[in-house]
Amino acid sequence: MLEFAVVGGGLCGLAIAHGLQARGRDWCLFEARERLGGRVLTARARNGTPVDLGATWFWPPNQPNITRLVADLGLASLTQIDDGCLLHLSDPNQPPQTVALSGQQAPDSDASTAATSEAVHGGARRVVGGTGAVIQALARPLPSERLRLGQRLVAVIDRGDHVELHLRRRDEADSTSFSDIVLTRRLVLALPPRVLDATVSFEPELPAATRQAMVATATWMACAAKAGFVYPHAFWRDNGHTGNAWVSHRQAMLGQVFDACGPIAEQADARQGAALAGFAAIRAALRPGFALSRDLLLLSQMVQLFGPQADDAAHPPELFWHDWATEPETCSPADLADDGRGAGAHPHYGDPALSLPLWGGRVFLAGTETASQGGGYLEGALVAAARVRRQLAALNDA
Numbered sequence: 001m002l003e004f005a006v007v008g009g010g011l012c013g014l015a016i017a018h019g020l021q022a023r024g025r026d027w028c029l030f031e032a033r034e035r036l037g038g039r040v041l042t043a044r045a046r047n048g049t050p051v052d053l054g055a056t057w058f059w060p061p062n063q064p065n066i067t068r069l070v071a072d073l074g075l076a077s078l079t080q081i082d083d084g085c086l087l088h089l090s091d092p093n094q095p096p097q098t099v100a101l102s103g104q105q106a107p108d109s110d111a112s113t114a115a116t117s118e119a120v121h122g123g124a125r126r127v128v129g130g131t132g133a134v135i136q137a138l139a140r141p142l143p144s145e146r147l148r149l150g151q152r153l154v155a156v157i158d159r160g161d162h163v164e165l166h167l168r169r170r171d172e173a174d175s176t177s178f179s180d181i182v183l184t185r186r187l188v189l190a191l192p193p194r195v196l197d198a199t200v201s202f203e204p205e206l207p208a209a210t211r212q213a214m215v216a217t218a219t220w221m222a223c224a225a226k227a228g229f230v231y232p233h234a235f236w237r238d239n240g241h242t243g244n245a246w247v248s249h250r251q252a253m254l255g256q257v258f259d260a261c262g263p264i265a266e267q268a269d270a271r272q273g274a275a276l277a278g279f280a281a282i283r284a285a286l287r288p289g290f291a292l293s294r295d296l297l298l299l300s301q302m303v304q305l306f307g308p309q310a311d312d313a314a315h316p317p318e319l320f321w322h323d324w325a326t327e328p329e330t331c332s333p334a335d336l337a338d339d340g341r342g343a344g345a346h347p348h349y350g351d352p353a354l355s356l357p358l359w360g361g362r363v364f365l366a367g368t369e370t371a372s373q374g375g376g377y378l379e380g381a382l383v384a385a386a387r388v389r390r391q392l393a394a395l396n397d398a
């Protein structure tokens with residue numbers, strides 16, 4: 001029997017596993033996907049350029065935990081390029097307008113002001129090498145036999161002095177799936193509460209207040225899709241643009257676009273590490289209808305924003321696309337049903353019912369959506385991990 005089982009190999013679950021390993025405890029982490037990172041996913045272009053298709057930014061003034069972790073892991077970070085100006089495309093038949101933002105002004109505001117540097121991204125920073133470098137650095141010292149990938153939790157049963165986990169695994173040879181049973185004294189569930197609610201059964205049933213809080217807690221960015229464009233050269237910078245753009249017309253493929261260059265591209269002679277990225281403007285339910293024409297439409301929008309070099313036949317960009325709404329490990333049916341409602345608003349996170357120990361302290365909920373600070377963000381994943389560490393320590397377990 002295990003002392004501790006952690007379910008969910010995103011930033012939160014990995015941070016908890018890290019703490020358990022540091023204290024010499026007996027633990028295993030079970031992750032449904034065949035990779036670690038959860039909503040952190042860094043793809044790599046043919047020329048080596050990293051492209052963040054999930055979490056990208058952190059904001060040091062308000063996010064001490066992720067800021068400290070990046071530094072403690074010895075990772076470099078860079079400022080998101082932001083002179084306070086962006087290209088605003090409000091009409092598909094007109095060229096974009098340059099808008100200067102001051103403070104928290106909305107991009108579609110008519111007021112013309114002097115630009116305030118960092119007004120678009122609020123002083124955001126990115127990890128050099130992509131946010132995936134944080135996941136790699138956290139996972140590196142952990143014994144690989146304790147990191148069980150491709151294992152999906154489907155049921156949890158309370159056996160009084162321990163908990164029984166039912167996990168489903170796909171057989172590589174014949175693609176059939178089969179179940180494993182794992183026994184553990186303590187269980188930490190580091191996955192989005194709505195995903196947990198939709199995919200895992202509990203015996204006995206969880207308290208009603210916990211269930212209600214799980215269902216009410218939207219998974220942050222569950223319905224997001226992101227595109228990345230890797231270019232041989234950051235031509236938009238040559239043309240005086242930061243890469244920041246906002247597209248607000250009804251046929252927009254991408255809403256927010258931004259520069260995703262690595263530090264090499266900041267040098268004048270850069271020939272690699274040049275990238276732009278953006279968030280899908282189309283609602284999740286409508287995206288399958290665009291599957292065939294998607295790349296064409298994405299590139300056409302980039303040309304409208306940044307000119308013909310954005311789709312140069314002689315130096316075509318390498319294109320990336322990731323639709324999180326299609327992945328049940330991130331996006332629950334309730335998240336899909338909510339898509340578009342309260343668009344862009346950051347939900348309130350940290351319902352106290354999600355932080356309470358369950359089944360006499362044998363089960364704990366974690367994940368960024370349970371965090372009282374920084375909920376939804378990388379910061380929240382670490383705040384939740386710290387809270388679980390304190391709760392386990394109070395039980396004299398870890």
Ligand SMILES: Cc1cc2nc3c(=O)[nH]c(=O)nc-3n(C[C@H](O)[C@H](O)[C@H](O)COP(=O)(O)OP(=O)(O)OC[C@H]3O[C@@H](n4cnc5c(N)ncnc54)[C@H](O)[C@@H]3O)c2cc1C
Nearest residue numbers: 008010011012032038039055056057153367368376377378
């Ligand atoms: C497109 C996008 C952009 C974002 N941008 C930013 C940003 O710029 N800055 C920022 O701070 N945050 C951002 N976020 C949010 C950030 O990614 C999350 O806050 C953070 O990664 C959450 O970590 P977590 O460990 O709590 O959850 P997750 O990363 O969701 O990890 C949960 C893990 O549980 C696994 N899992 C799910 N179900 C099961 C099961 N039944 N059994 C076993 N395992 C299971 C999942 O596969 C996953 O690995 C973004 C997210 C997205 C999708």
